[in-house]
Amino acid sequence: MEYISLSQALKKQFGTKVYKISLTSGCTCPNRDGKISYGGCTFCSEGGSGDFAAPFSPIEEQIKVAKEKVNGKFSSKIAEEDRKYIAYFQSYTNTYGDVERLEEVYKKAISYDEIVALSIGTRPDCIDEKVLKMLDRLNKIKPVWVELGLQTIHDETAKKINRGYKLETFEETYRKLKSIGVTVIVHVILGLPGENEEKILQTIDYLANLRPTLDGVKLQLLHVLKGTKMGEEYLKEPFKVFTLEEYTELVVKCLKHLPKETIIHRITGDGPKKLLIAPLWSGNKKVVLNALNKAIREA
Numbered sequence: 001m002e003y004i005s006l007s008q009a010l011k012k013q014f015g016t017k018v019y020k021i022s023l024t025s026g027c028t029c030p031n032r033d034g035k036i037s038y039g040g041c042t043f044c045s046e047g048g049s050g051d052f053a054a055p056f057s058p059i060e061e062q063i064k065v066a067k068e069k070v071n072g073k074f075s076s077k078i079a080e081e082d083r084k085y086i087a088y089f090q091s092y093t094n095t096y097g098d099v100e101r102l103e104e105v106y107k108k109a110i111s112y113d114e115i116v117a118l119s120i121g122t123r124p125d126c127i128d129e130k131v132l133k134m135l136d137r138l139n140k141i142k143p144v145w146v147e148l149g150l151q152t153i154h155d156e157t158a159k160k161i162n163r164g165y166k167l168e169t170f171e172e173t174y175r176k177l178k179s180i181g182v183t184v185i186v187h188v189i190l191g192l193p194g195e196n197e198e199k200i201l202q203t204i205d206y207l208a209n210l211r212p213t214l215d216g217v218k219l220q221l222l223h224v225l226k227g228t229k230m231g232e233e234y235l236k237e238p239f240k241v242f243t244l245e246e247y248t249e250l251v252v253k254c255l256k257h258l259p260k261e262t263i264i265h266r267i268t269g270d271g272p273k274k275l276l277i278a279p280l281w282s283g284n285k286k287v288v289l290n291a292l293n294k295a296i297r298e299a
Ligand code: SF4
Pocket: 029, 030, 031, 032, 039, 040, 041, 044, 045, 048, 049, 091, 092, 093, 123, 149, 163
């Protein structure tokens, strides 16, 4: 079977290879600083789900360091001046903070010619009218992507993982974001405790049927990590985690349930290896990607 991967979509849109560079906006998260809760989502590690991001420093410095980090991935045939990037603000909640300050940071990031788009990871309950207006203004300069960590449509799982908002909040924000024309990408975690294949596919079907149509999906394997509430729970009472075979089968099913036009940003996760508790096979990214690509090719 075939699907549109992010790298294919980017090549088509920008005519060349584009890499994301991980940057930090300096925001915290309301699910960690007490506004919603102090605990955070139970799977989230201290890095706020962005363990590879640069530490907060002036954005120019961050961009320089982050570009150096990914430059090794480009083919040597692509000259340095032709390399394109997406400014990716992944960790914590990047619309939770002073909007004027944030707009300045984001504007500066997209003022670079080689930065072709802006990607902002956030929560649907942290996008008010002021933020929407900012996103609208930025989207007129360069394409803006908003990445929402929905993880599941099931409110009972959301409660268990302390996500801190209801599905209706997602729906409302989703419609508002689509109405201003930004690109929306939804993150889903496969393998949350208490969720079997049926429940996961209900989330996928829900996303497949969203109107206006969803732009992209990021499928992520659940990584149980040290230093997280879920890690503690798992060590006390291990719950079922997928085997590699189960996971590859499930990813194939998810892809089959999604419309062909949906851009698939990821088919697995990228958890910090040193913190990984389970499933241990996920620490070998090459093996995982090979197994996934083989299963998808043969499906
Ligand atoms: S909303 Fe994001 S940063 Fe905040 S606790 Fe949840 S996963 Fe972590």
